[in-house]
Amino acid sequence: MSALKTLNEVKYDFCMRLDNLDNSGGVAVRNELKSRYRLIPGEISKHKAMLDVSYHIDSMEYVGQSGKAIHWSFMEGKDFSGVLFNASTEENQAYLAGDEIKQAIKNQWESIDKLFSALPKLPAASIVHAFIYDVIGMDQTISHIISDAKIFESSGEMVRVESLSKVQCDMSVGLYGKDSNFTSGDVYAAYVGEGLYRGRLQRVFEFRCSEACFDCRHSTSQKQLQKQGYSYYDGIITSDVETGVVGYARMTETIFSNQSQEKKSSAGVLRRFVDMKAIF
Numbered sequence: 001m002s003a004l005k006t007l008n009e010v011k012y013d014f015c016m017r018l019d020n021l022d023n024s025g026g027v028a029v030r031n032e033l034k035s036r037y038r039l040i041p042g043e044i045s046k047h048k049a050m051l052d053v054s055y056h057i058d059s060m061e062y063v064g065q066s067g068k069a070i071h072w073s074f075m076e077g078k079d080f081s082g083v084l085f086n087a088s089t090e091e092n093q094a095y096l097a098g099d100e101i102k103q104a105i106k107n108q109w110e111s112i113d114k115l116f117s118a119l120p121k122l123p124a125a126s127i128v129h130a131f132i133y134d135v136i137g138m139d140q141t142i143s144h145i146i147s148d149a150k151i152f153e154s155s156g157e158m159v160r161v162e163s164l165s166k167v168q169c170d171m172s173v174g175l176y177g178k179d180s181n182f183t184s185g186d187v188y189a190a191y192v193g194e195g196l197y198r199g200r201l202q203r204v205f206e207f208r209c210s211e212a213c214f215d216c217r218h219s220t221s222q223k224q225l226q227k228q229g230y231s232y233y234d235g236i237i238t239s240d241v242e243t244g245v246v247g248y249a250r251m252t253e254t255i256f257s258n259q260s261q262e263k264k265s266s267a268g269v270l271r272r273f274v275d276m277k278a279i280f
Helices: 002-006 090-096 099-117 123-146
Strands: 010-021 027-044 050-063 069-071 079-085 168-170 181-183 186-197 200-218 225-240 246-257 268-279
Touching (some): 010 123, 027 123, 050 123, 099 123, 123 225, 123 268, 200 246, 225 268
Antiparallel strands (some): 010 268, 027 050, 168 181, 200 225, 225 246
């Protein structure tokens, strides 16, 4: 992400659709979230290896079973933080192994925890949890992908991204209680070439992950409800050549809840569709 020094504020349109599927594969319940937010650059580290960023939510709209759009004004003006990085050189990798990025990531999760502590404790608010993890997840996914030289060696070939595979992520914020976590499966990415998005040159990648698993405990119930399962996801994502940030991302995820990989018991199936579009 050598172009981080040229980064200015970037606006994004975000859309997520969640379909709960019935036993026949039809849609039993549909929810949708739309948001416009801004990525705002902060301080860049020496060696240009890491950039602190903040995210500012300008608007958010929720559409439930009724099909009526509900303006979520309680989310407007809310902020949380994140980290972009460039680990493409050995010097940068050594720098990023130090304490500064550990503190930056700690600050990131603290800002998210602070945000969720102020939100209404409503079941529908869990969709905000997914939104925030998607925003941070996509931005950090592109940081990992463009930092991995192996991905560029064979155009179109899926390459295992070591730094994204089998990584555990803390989910203990918002509706989820202590020890909730998500662990990625094997993550692969392929460089498929360059293209234009809104007249800007983009590097285009495909990505996929199989057998990610999660173990989440809902902290709002008197007796914590445990939600276990696993997921598969894939999509495309682009890196804006001029700035290094996400230009466009699209992901489809299939989630099997309350089902372990060892015990193939009855499961709820949720399919998520995510679109993120930069407004340059």
